[in-house]
Amino acid sequence: MSTLTARDEADALTQLHAMGCTDGLPVVIPTPERVDRMVLAAVADPTTSLGVMGPLGAVTTIEQVAVNTVMAGCDPDHFPIVVATLQALLRPEYDLSEAQSTTHSTTPLVVVSGPLATACGIAGGFGALGPGHRANASIGRAVRLCLMNIGGAKPGVSDMALLGHPGKFTMCLTEDVDASPWEPCSVAAGFDPLDSVVTVVGVEAPHSVVFVDDADDPDSPQRLLRVVARAIANPGSNNAFFRTGSVAVALNPEHAAVLGKAGFGRADVQRELHRLATNRRGDLHALNPAFAGRGDPDDELATLPSPDHVLLLVAGGGGLYSSVFPSWSAGAHANPILHQRIDIDQACAIPVRS
Amino acid sequence: MRDGIELARRDRAVVALVTEPFWPQGDLIALSNGMPDIPRLRLPHPVAGSGAEAMARLATELAPRIVAVLRGEADADNAAAA
Numbered sequence: 001m002s003t004l005t006a007r008d009e010a011d012a013l014t015q016l017h018a019m020g021c022t023d024g025l026p027v028v029i030p031t032p033e034r035v036d037r038m039v040l041a042a043v044a045d046p047t048t049s050l051g052v053m054g055p056l057g058a059v060t061t062i063e064q065v066a067v068n069t070v071m072a073g074c075d076p077d078h079f080p081i082v083v084a085t086l087q088a089l090l091r092p093e094y095d096l097s098e099a100q101s102t103t104h105s106t107t108p109l110v111v112v113s114g115p116l117a118t119a120c121g122i123a124g125g126f127g128a129l130g131p132g133h134r135a136n137a138s139i140g141r142a143v144r145l146c147l148m149n150i151g152g153a154k155p156g157v158s159d160m161a162l163l164g165h166p167g168k169f170t171m172c173l174t175e176d177v178d179a180s181p182w183e184p185c186s187v188a189a190g191f192d193p194l195d196s197v198v199t200v201v202g203v204e205a206p207h208s209v210v211f212v213d214d215a216d217d218p219d220s221p222q223r224l225l226r227v228v229a230r231a232i233a234n235p236g237s238n239n240a241f242f243r244t245g246s247v248a249v250a251l252n253p254e255h256a257a258v259l260g261k262a263g264f265g266r267a268d269v270q271r272e273l274h275r276l277a278t279n280r281r282g283d284l285h286a287l288n289p290a291f292a293g294r295g296d297p298d299d300e301l302a303t304l305p306s307p308d309h310v311l312l313l314v315a316g317g318g319g320l321y322s323s324v325f326p327s328w329s330a331g332a333h334a335n336p337i338l339h340q341r342i343d344i345d346q347a348c349a350i351p352v353r354s
Numbered sequence: 355m356r357d358g359i360e361l362a363r364r365d366r367a368v369v370a371l372v373t374e375p376f377w378p379q380g381d382l383i384a385l386s387n388g389m390p391d392i393p394r395l396r397l398p399h400p401v402a403g404s405g406a407e408a409m410a411r412l413a414t415e416l417a418p419r420i421v422a423v424l425r426g427e428a429d430a431d432n433a434a435a436a
Contacts (some may be wrong), residue, residue, distance in 0.1 A: 055379075057386040098356070101379065152386065157378045 001063060003032070016071075021149055022176035023141065027071035037130040038066035041076035042083055050083065051090035053199055056152025058188025060086060064143075064150050072142035077120050078135060080342050082142045084198045085110050087342035089143070095331030099202050100153040104238065105161045106202040106335075108326035109248055110140055110172040111313060113186035116342055117174035124176040126317035129206065140170030165205040173315055179253035180314035181260025188266050189339045201246050201311050202335050206323035207231055221262035224255055225269070229276035229322060232310075233303045237326035240279050240303050241291035245329025246337045247304065248311040249273065254318040270307035273297070275281050277303040311337045355383045355394070363393055367424045371416075373399035381432070393423050393430030 006012035016022050039046045039062055053060045062083070089096050089108060093354050096163035099106050112122050123133040132138065151158035151235070161168070177184050186197035189309045209231045211224050231241065232247050239245050251259070251269075259269055282297030304310065316323070327335045358370030372380040372394050384392050395416065401409060422428035 055383055055386055070435070152382065156375075158382045160376065160379055 001061075001067075011063075016189040020154060021145075022071070023144060023148065025169075027145075028073050028238070030067040030070040034070045035063065035066045037075070038076050038079050039063060041079040042066070050086050052144070053086075053151035055101050055158050056150070057097075058150050058152065060090065060146070060150050063147055067151065068116040068145040069142040071216045072145050073134070073138040074142050075135075075138075078139050080344050081110075081116060081120065081139050081196075081198060082146070083114055084342040085139075085143050085200060086146060088198055088200045088338045089147075091338060091340075093333040093336050093338060094200070094202070095333050095335075096147075098153065098331045099335075100147060100151055102161055102328060102330065103160045104328040104330070105163060105165050105168070105204055106169055107165070107168040108143060108200045109167075109203045109325060110143060111141070111185060111198065111199040111248075111311070112172065112174045112196070112342075113184045114191075114196035114342070115194060116344060119258070122172070122174040124174040124315045125179075128173040128176075128315050129171060134294075136172045137170050138229075138284050140172035143172070144167045144169060149160065150201055155235060167203075167205050171203075173313075175313050176253055176315050178317045179256070179318070182266040182312075182314065183254055185266075185311060185313060186339060191339065191341065196344060198342055199311065199337065200340070201248055201325075201327065201337045202325050203325035204237075204250050206250065206325050207234065209324055210320050210321045211255060212320060213254065221259050221264065224258055225272045227275055228322060229273050229278075231324040232273060232277040232326070233279050233335065234324075235279055235284060235287055237303075238329040239326050241284060241288055242334075243301055243303060244305055245335035246309040246311060247327055248313060248325040250313045250315045250317040250323040250325070252318055253314055255322045256314040266312055267307065269309040270312055273310050273312075274302065274304050274307040277301065309337070328334050355380045356387075356403060358392060358394070359389055361385070365376070366390065369420050369423045369430060370394040371397050371420075372388045373401060375399050384409045384432075394432050395419060396431040397421065 004015060008016055009029045013026055042062050043063045048062045050060040069079055120135045122135045147153045175184050185199055187193050191197045209228055211227050212221050239247060278300040281292055281295055281299040281301055285292035329335045358368040361368045362390050380394055384390050423430050
């Protein structure tokens with residue numbers, strides 16, 4: 001790996017901006033000492049490869065990831081999460097080269113579950129995807145900087161997202177497990193509650209869904225499901241027209257409680273959202289005939305292939321608003337939800353410099 | 355571009371059709387896949403949605419060039435630029 005020479009950190013920052021190695025914001029300068037300390041957190045040979053990252057086709061080494069993780073402002077404790085996220089993104093099922101190259105605005109939503117989420121202070125409550133949470137902001141940013149600097153995703157040259165969205169800077173959170181009526185998404189996926197797990201899915205920016213509960217209305221839980229399902233079936237999304245891919249749904253704790261109290265388990269909610277998120281073929285045809293396919297205009301077309309294509313999260317502050325994240329829904333593997341256990345068995349305490 | 359690369363890997367003669375704004379991306383994909391010289395022709399943008407008549411006109415204009423490049427009788431646009 002080449003080393004940049006600079007007069008001071010301000011000069012180094014200017015050079016990094018000029019070289020296109022930043023996301024446009026200032027970065028922490030990846031000095032050899034800082035990178036070494038980050039590598040130490042992985043307890044791995046710095047030359048260890050995580051795989052080949054597209055579209056550039058570059059070998060992704062622990063050292064390269066460490067450089068970008070330093071630049072993002074991460075604490076070394078965050079490093080295993082960044083590494084696990086990249087391991088998930090480098091699996092063939094994610095179709096990373098294609099996802100990085102598309103004109104769609106897809107970006108990885110990173111959900112961290114388990115003890116490491118708590119230990120690292122990853123937020124799952126109020127404004128979890130907004131500013132003000134160091135771990136959320138810097139972990140997601142590290143992933144993005146890796147995608148740009150290792151994978152070569154540069155806007156307008158190789159990352160052809162037509163507009164993009166602010167979530168492409170960083171999009172990382174955890175579930176609010178204390179406020180959730182359900183087991184964490186990682187446990188639902190088969191992991192042990194004591195496992196620390198990263199869940200990734202390529203998504204658009206979150207779309208807000210407003211819903212007011214009425215404890216006197218026995219239909220209230222079904223109304224909530226219907227309004228979330230309508231947002232999933234939003235006929236401006238790729239999901240609606242391609243009828244494939246996944247979506248993420250972040251229910252705020254109050255909305256989740258409405259469903260929990262009504263006896264809905266996590267799988268019940270996923271099943272109902274899948275069942276209710278439909279569009280009439282004729283309606284789709286009237287909007288985008290090229291994508292609507294042939295058939296009876298009265299066919300009710302499911303937006304998602306199965307209930308398992310709903311990544312259901314409980315996150316955010318309690319209130320009127322939940323969120324739906326539609327997806328790109330393309331690529332050879334059609335935008336799946338992937339889980340990756342975070343390897344912390346080898347982790348050691350990071351020495352504190354005096 | 356990727357489709358062209360996949361076909362080239364199967365020893366098929368190919369010409370990738372790349373619209374103007376995607377030309378730099380095509381260069382990068384070709385380079386990163388170890389096929390910097392894979393033939394490609396530059397198309398106006400957009401083609402999708404331009405209507406059947408416009409697409410037919412473009413196809414009529416382009417087809418002889420595609421055939422000529424595939425036969426090795428003409429240079430692709432990237433070769434001409436090199």
